[in-house]
Amino acid sequence: MIRAVIFDIDNTLIDFLEMKKKSLGPAVDAMIAKGLKMRKEDALAKIYELYKRYGMEYKLIFQEFLKSVGQSDYKILAAGIIGYRSRREVKPYPGMVKVLHELKKRCLKLAIVSDAPNLKAWMRLTYMEIDDMFDVVVAFDDTNVAKPAKLPFEKAVAELGVKRQEVLMIGDMPEKDVVGAKAMGFISCFAKYGNKEVKTGKSGADYEAERPEDILVIIDKINHGKLSD
Numbered sequence: 001m002i003r004a005v006i007f008d009i010d011n012t013l014i015d016f017l018e019m020k021k022k023s024l025g026p027a028v029d030a031m032i033a034k035g036l037k038m039r040k041e042d043a044l045a046k047i048y049e050l051y052k053r054y055g056m057e058y059k060l061i062f063q064e065f066l067k068s069v070g071q072s073d074y075k076i077l078a079a080g081i082i083g084y085r086s087r088r089e090v091k092p093y094p095g096m097v098k099v100l101h102e103l104k105k106r107c108l109k110l111a112i113v114s115d116a117p118n119l120k121a122w123m124r125l126t127y128m129e130i131d132d133m134f135d136v137v138v139a140f141d142d143t144n145v146a147k148p149a150k151l152p153f154e155k156a157v158a159e160l161g162v163k164r165q166e167v168l169m170i171g172d173m174p175e176k177d178v179v180g181a182k183a184m185g186f187i188s189c190f191a192k193y194g195n196k197e198v199k200t201g202k203s204g205a206d207y208e209a210e211r212p213e214d215i216l217v218i219i220d221k222i223n224h225g226k227l228s229d
């Protein structure tokens with residue numbers, strides 16, 4: 001019987017890469033308008049390369065970018081940061097909010113275990129207007145260790161007050177979310193819609209969700225042995 005569902009945030013609740021893409025376009029346009037001497041596609045490619053090196057949450061990405069292309073200039077930097085923030089679109093995957101409401105209707109407890117820094121995690125939940133739906137939120141600063149370490153999962157499950165085998169964990173990264181969930185004795189569900197790189201059946205998870213609505217189908221199947229309509 002599943003009594004609690006733990007969600008990852010990025011690429012599980014929210015299309016994180018799409019959000020970055022939508023914010024970076026206007027950021028680069030703004031920098032070019034203020035004097036950045038580079039083609040837009042080259043600038044974007046360079047920024048993604050730096051994200052790969054420093055991580056997608058890297059705070060000084062534009063500073064690093066301008067330095068790396070030999071054009072450090074506060075005028076361009078300020079324009080880039082403002083351009084990035086101006087088009088911030090933090091949207092949940094289509095259908096996800098309805099899924100969360102349905103889970104609440106089924107009296108399931110909901111939690112977050114995310115490697116994002118606490119403020120970023122809360123900002124994203126609040127932007128999406130789903131921050132009130134979660135009973136427990138564990139983000140990076142709560143334990144200072146990243147998934148698949150047990151500590152963040154242990155903190156969440158202790159606060160949820162359920163047994164480990166009553167938890168379904170949903171995430172887009174097999175090496176973090178699935179491996180972590182399995183080590184804890186949770187039932188695991190791979191958010192396939194958030195990670196196109198892993199082939200069907202290769203995530204190692206107990207279940208795979210092709211779209212957010214599949215989460216309900218999986219839970220109803222486990223709890224009632226039936227498919228939801």
Ligand SMILES: [Mg+2]
Pocket residue numbers: 008009010011012171172173
């Ligand atoms: Mg993720």
